[in-house]
Amino acid sequence: MSAPRKAALVGGGVIGGGWAARLLLSGVDVALFDPDPQAERKIGEILKNARHAFDRMLPEGRPAEGTLTITGDLAKAVAGADFIQESAPERVELKQSIFAQLDELVGPEVLIASSTSGIKPTDLQAKMKHPERLVVGHPFNPVYLLPLVEIVGGEKTALEAIERARALYSAIGMKPLVVRKEIEAFIADRLMEALWREALWLVKDGIATTEEVDDAIRYGCGLRWAQMGTFQVFQIAGGEAGMRHFMAQFGPCLKWPWTKLMDVPEMTDELVETIAEQCDDQAGGLGFRELERIRDENLVDVMKALEANNWGAGAVLKSYRASLQEKD
Template sequence: MTTITPSTITPSTITKAACIGGGVIGGAWAARFVLAGIDTRIYDPHPEAERIIGEVMANAERAYAMLTTAPLPPRGKLIFCKSLREAVEVADWIQESVPERLELKRGVLTEIDAHARPDALIGSSTSGLLPSELQRDMAHPGRFFVAHPYNPVYLLPLVELVGGTGTTADTIARAERAAEQIGMKGVVIHKEIEAFVGDRLLEALWREALWLIHDGICDTETLDNVIRYSFGLRWAQMGLFETYRIAGGEAGMRHFLAQFGPCLSWPWTKLTDVVDLNDALVEKIGAQSDAQAKGRSIRELERIRDENLVGILQALKGGNGGEGWGAGQLLANFEQRLWREAKAPALPDPSAPLRLVEAKVSAAWVDYNGHMTEHRYLQLFGDTADALLRLIGVDMAYVEAGHSYYTVETHLRHLGEARLGQRLYTTLQLLSHDAKRLHFFSCVHDAETGAVLATAEQMMLHVDSAAGRASPAPQAVLDRLAPIAEAHGALARPEGAGRFVGQPR
């Protein structure tokens, strides 16, 4: 085998992954890899592994369908293996996610180390074990690191990257690049410490929460409401320190620390005391949690969680003047890369209006009545127009080169109601075109019945962005339009084309 030196590894070379352990975390890692276009092998001796991972994968696919309309790469292959060696021997990135027991993990990592390629990255999903302890028995510890994700791995983009005493700096740098490839934010933790950073913060909050339940101050639902209706919303977009910087007013963080720093010495919390999780307290918390769930299964709660996370990510993607904020900015950057790398799609059957966009109405798309909001219809029609442009070669590279089509006129009609959870698709019929103009008619359909819920008639102009004026499209674009125009010229003019606002039916 030819040895590849670490310096030659780039994000585009992560084409094969392996997941050792396929539980909640391991299965979600597999989903993250597969949906990023990476062939993934899994080894888990659990008899229900395929079923469990299949359910996680289904949730991930459902979430991604709501998360983005950017063209995902062709789905990677998901392969279940009968041995650890079979799973890891060809992988570029191997992710270990077995139960959190030091000796078990050491044994598994040593076996991975023995069978992995010399250039493979080996990550561990441990929530708190020190990487130096985990890599102790490995023959090649330099390529090992902790890659600690957050659940659900396929949606939450953070992964804490922590090296041990034997880990090379180049390994961490490669892991950062590989994380970027699969849409994650690799945060490098400078010193190894038990539980790293995220779980240290969570443990402090969790410890205090257990005392509040133990002492009867509140129940589990009240405590969760305190988080989700207040600082949880702030943390989602600005974290802790930037939130407190604002709380300091115009004087900023220094004023905040001067004003509230002394409070830290007050005996408010029980953070240094460990609550006794005896049978009575476990039953108390369990009963309150059961009541809070209101009969919803774990899978139902996972789906609700995913829908809400998608809505939050999409909202953050539009913040900061359209550049995105926090995890939303990461999603926007990931989508830009997907668009840039996307190949021109194959032309759908042009003998009928082109079926271009599939979507599902997410929680972020509805109003107080549970109906899809007006601007989401416009978004769907915009996505449909973009899909047509990609068909004719007007992709991200084309736009970056200084030319594009701009919408100059749109007429929408709302004929039905799209509701939360409803599956939709769009169609587009080209009405006319010339060297500078595209005139087309699009429909939003119910995916179950085919009923038309809304229509849009649009006119677009081909524009030289640098000059700021309309210009003829190049012949290559017009040539790709030609077969669509020829086929659609034989179609009946759609009902509603040419209507104006207020026109009697």
């Protein structure tokens, strides 16, 4: 399956808006359902940043932009769509209701994906007449730049739907990662959650501020993670003897009381306020959209640097750029 002819999006928040930008800037027509009267303004601001990022990422020219329709009528949004991406709030009952409605509005051949960051697709399928065409397609913010999308099938998902989703996301410049077994929170969010727990304790216990925690990542391990994952980084850390030596040397440390992985600090008003104030200080007066623009420009530069070595996210960008040139 190539890129969809028309995509329908359910929900226009940060993730839904990111999907709109990714699809539109890949030349796909998009109809977005969102009852929010501010939806048009919010999507417009996301698109402004996304166009800027795409122009820097694809200086030789991006595809002709798709058309965008925003509506508060779900039936109107999904009419004629051959692909639907749901990005509603993370409430099981709400999503089940949406998928039940979609089942009545579109034919069984239409692929439906959910952006859920942790709900199992089997639970989302519970009220569907055609659950075989539902997959999870979990992206990462900003959707229009980060290539990873986790694809997860439920108990009733057809293998064909997973393969269709894989091909569709690849066609719009993404890196599909098919999760082998259905599990809550999938792969990447489980890893980020572990880091988040430790970070909360470091701030709560007064060991570090939010900025110091972020500095520990962005000046150290985060630079490695941008181009190699945890296992490959540790393999190199093992020297000539590789991962076996690393695990023999550092494996016993896993039994030491270094982590509070399963112990989460209580989200008291005091802790929330401390974190919020430190994050505001860390921003140095920059507003939300300004921080988005800086984030996007840094991401583009990192991916273009990796592209020169045909590595990691840069290899995905290189392949996407080549596919666009083939269409010209």
